Amino acid sequence: xxxxxxxxxxxxxxxxxxxxxxxxxxxxxxxxxxxxxxxxxxxxxxxxxxxxxxxxxxxxxxxxxxxxxxxxxxxxxxxxxxxxxxxxxxxxxxxxxxxxxxxxxxxxxxxxxxxxxxxxxxxxxxxxxxxxxxxxxxxxxxxxxxxxxxxxxxxxxxxxxxxxxxxxxxxxxxxxxxxxxxxxxxxxxxxxxxxxxxxxxxxxxxxxxxxxxxxxxxxxxxxxxxxxxxxxxxxxxxxxxxxxxxxxxxxxxxxxxxxxxxxxxxxxxxxxxxxxxxxxxxxxxxxxxxxxxxxxxxxxxxxxxxxxxxxxxxxxxxxxxxxxxxxxxxxxxxxxxxxxxxxxxxxxxxxxxxxxxxxxxxxxxxxxxxxxxxxxxxxxxxxxxxxxxxxx
Numbered sequence: 578x579x580x581x582x583x584x585x586x587x588x589x590x591x592x593x594x595x596x597x598x599x600x601x602x603x604x605x606x607x608x609x610x611x612x613x614x615x616x617x618x619x620x621x622x623x624x625x626x627x628x629x630x631x632x633x634x635x636x637x638x639x640x641x642x643x644x645x646x647x648x649x650x651x652x653x654x655x656x657x658x659x660x661x662x663x664x665x666x667x668x669x670x671x672x673x674x675x676x677x678x679x680x681x682x683x684x685x686x687x688x689x690x691x692x693x694x695x696x697x698x699x700x701x702x703x704x705x706x707x708x709x710x711x712x713x714x715x716x717x718x719x720x721x722x723x724x725x726x727x728x729x730x731x732x733x734x735x736x737x738x739x740x741x742x743x744x745x746x747x748x749x750x751x752x753x754x755x756x757x758x759x760x761x762x763x764x765x766x767x768x769x770x771x772x773x774x775x776x777x778x779x780x781x782x783x784x785x786x787x788x789x790x791x792x793x794x795x796x797x798x799x800x801x802x803x804x805x806x807x808x809x810x811x812x813x814x815x816x817x818x819x820x821x822x823x824x825x826x827x828x829x830x831x832x833x834x835x836x837x838x839x840x841x842x843x844x845x846x847x848x849x850x851x852x853x854x855x856x857x858x859x860x861x862x863x864x865x866x867x868x869x870x871x872x873x874x875x876x877x878x879x880x881x882x883x884x885x886x887x888x889x890x891x892x893x894x895x896x897x898x899x900x901x902x903x904x905x906x907x908x909x910x911x912x913x914x915x916x917x918x919x920x921x922x923x924x925x926x927x928x929x930x931x932x933x934x935x936x937x938x939x940x941x942x943x944x945x946x947x948x949x950x951x952x953x954x955x956x957x958x959x960x961x962x963x964x965x966x967x968x969x
Contacts, residue, residue: 591934632851646674701939749781756895925960
């Protein structure tokens, strides 16, 4: 097989083995509680689905759409930022619609990265944060995923000792997979650092609305001057249970928005217009689903933590996101995260994501997605109890 340069830069897909085992088990009729992929199990609001159907019946709605997103959707996203964060955006120059945040991150990486550039990315983190830039030819230097003192100490070392000097920093809070959260003080310090050291900051805010404390998740763009250095990605996927619709946004710095918009203009014609129109209905219409999803994931989190603790596996309760970042129980740590995930699948009939798939610093953990109902989570806990009782 031809050894293509960019393919050669990608490691083996860590999740493939577990996914293959899951498929084989299901083919045998095994009931697997799948907590592996962060795939919402509920539908979008009815009025959103109705808008999609209404628009799809329009014979004129089936042509090419607008690569940067229809004007109404860009205005709707600007309206969301104004309501939620008090941030005023220009829909023409500071907002672009993406085919989900993952596509947007990858296309931005292609737009702003030259071969050999150094990009700072958290480890562990969502794979596109690193591999979008690796595919574009960059070298990755890891920084801690947790937004604490070591994060900034690592940034200081990176800008002092890395050659060439880093040009981009990727962050994401609430984070996938770790569920770490950041406050506005963190973003204020980060914006000051980025301005001082001429760093572009790419913030992934896909889980903005899934928080479990009293304080809403902030946006980096709330910090004065953030738009000089930062662009932020959000998504309809988790907030409105629209993962398969592939609608996301990049907002913020005009230079970065212009770059991703130009690259996209060569690569796609935008999402299907009825999908974009339905996304407008989601953003501008009743917001009941946002709070309902927050309550849903909070209840599942509490059920997971409580039932797995009774099974003998203590999992720190996440403060946000739809994931729990679970340390492998001590007797099983020698298996590694892939080996432990396989044992869970074989013996507990529970699928999870191996932590090492999110970076080498994820070894020793697995990510558990809150995508099954409470009854199924308790079923998973019963399987876990039996497996833990057998020991490694």
